[in-house]
Amino acid sequence: MPTQLNFMLSTCQLIASMPSLADRYVQFVSDSKAAVSWVNGEDFGNLNLVELIYDVRLHLFNLKGLSIAFRPRGSNSVTDSLAKPGSSQVGDGLSRGMFKLAACLHCFFCFFLFWVVFKVSCFCLLCVFVLFCPGFLFLCWVWVHFCFCIIHLFGCCCGFLPFQ
Structure with missing residues (x-):
């Protein structure tokens, strides 16, 4: 779970550092339903990860066009096939x-x-x-x-x- 949140935070930081993307609508997806609900404020996360969750939430608040969505595993076969060798x-x-x-x-x-x-x-x-x-x-x-x-x-x- 911390890996998913770290990925979300680094993606938010990357988008915030690029002025050409900061004013556009950007949505990235994750297959971690819990992490997505934590950063979107739909659910409360692990107490050990509160700081990381709030850092991602702060970026989502500051970057109005940025959103994080949940997609179940297997919903995108191309990204799944690319991710499997990396996490084998x-x-x-x-x-x-x-x-x-x-x-x-x-x-x-x-x-x-x-x-x-x-x-x-x-x-x-x-x-x-x-x-x-x-x-x-x-x-x-x-x-x-x-x-x-x-x-x-x-x-x-x-x-x-x-x-x-």
């Missing part, structure tokens, strides 16, 4: 896989960085505990960050994180 599971799975890979690489980098910092901080461990300098706080931060990186790494690789 193969493409979606590929982008999710790349995001998962990037998250895992980030975790491995954090793990490697931890070991470098850990080796350096172990060298100074006696000085840290004897003098109780701010290095002790840094060492604690490194350990906490390491624990979060390990949790993140296993969550990412095992598929438990919500963003995958």
Whole structure:
């Protein structure tokens, strides 16, 4: 649903930025009945998306010739045939896989960085505990960050994180 609303907002912004279209009647359609009813004021939307909905409504109010209409899926075979390859599971799975890979690489980098910092901080461990300098706080931060990186790494690789 946020994708539909983001599309509507970016389309409104594009039309508003083009003076040649700002005074003409422009209608674009969406197959999301809920999103169309939210931005047209026929229904109340998700509370998490209120700001996005009101941004689209503001553009609809300022651009008098602009309207958003609902068309069910399958009502326009040409646009449906163009949209299907872009939203197929193969493409979606590929982008999710790349995001998962990037998250895992980030975790491995954090793990490697931890070991470098850990080796350096172990060298100074006696000085840290004897003098109780701010290095002790840094060492604690490194350990906490390491624990979060390990949790993140296993969550990412095992598929438990919500963003995958």
